[in-house]
Each structure stands twice: as structure tokens, then as C-alpha cells.
Amino acid sequence: MSPDASWSFAPGVLLVVALAGGAYAKRWRDARASRPAHPPGRWRAVAFGGGLLAIFVALISPIDRLAEQLLVMHMVQHLLLLDIAPILVIVGLTKVLLRPITRRVHALERRAGFLAHPAFAVVFYAGAMCVWHIPALYDVAARHSGIHALEHLTFSAAGFLYWWHLL
DSSP: OOOOOOOOOOOHHHHHHHHHHHHHHHHHHHHTTTOOSSOHHHHHHHHHHHHHHHHHHHSSSSHHHHHHHHHHHHHHHHHHHIHHHHHHHHOOHHHHHHHHHHHHHHHHHHHHGGGGGGGHHHHHHHHHHHHHHSHHHHHHHHOOOHHHHHHHHHHHHHHHHHHHHOO
């Protein structure tokens, strides 16, 4: 029997990727139009788009279906969600692009306490990978799509937090 290499086209993922891409494109155009001292370059938009593409590839392309059948594709999917997508999305951001939300992020970091500390990001990053690969949790995630989505959200959150501090 050959592996199922079909596209999944999960509507929730498509919606999130489309909304994030649209919001970024609008903010990028507005930031360039305001003529700041350091306008966001095109390469930043390409990096951000590459991050969204990595999310799309991990969760919509045949990698998603193959990840359920082949361990190597499962690990490729996790690397895309934990490392490639967060790195590219974060590299696509600049102070000028983030200016409208900076105050809110600072307030959130203050309220988050130790959860906003870089050391927590390292522990969360490594811990998420270890915990989700405990055989019982891995099996539950493989059997239930909602738990599997929670696993992917955990990986994405851990990757974004880790790479945010590192970059």
C-alpha cells in the first residue's frame, strides 16, 4: 500500500494564514508609505511570506498526510512548525512594523512574569518536544485530530517564543 500524499486543505489553517498574510501586507504597505527612517525592506516581506509558506506546507501540503504515516515526514513537519516558520516570520518583522502593538506586547510581557523570560522559552521549547513524544501522548495525538492540533499549536507557540528571544 502506498502512502497517502493528498493535500489536506484544513479551512482553519487556510484562514489563519490568509489573515496573517493580509494583516502583514497592509501593515507593510502602511509602514513604507509613512516614510520612516528605516522602512521595512522587500526581503522582510519575503521572509514573512516564507514563514507563512512553511506553515502552509507543514499543515496543508502532502507533508501533513505523510506525517501521519512516516516518521521522517512527522519530524519534517515539526521542524517546520518549531523552527523554520517562526524564524522566517520573526525575521520578517521590524520595529516599524511592530510599532502599533509594541505597548501591548510590553504590557503583556510584564504581566506574564517568568513566562516571558528567555530561560522559560528554552525550557518550554525543549519540554514541548519531549512531552509530546511521550508514547502515550504521541499515540493520543495521532488518534485524535483535536489533540493533534493542540500539539501543533504547542510546537508553534514554543518555537515562536524561543526564536523571539534568540533573534
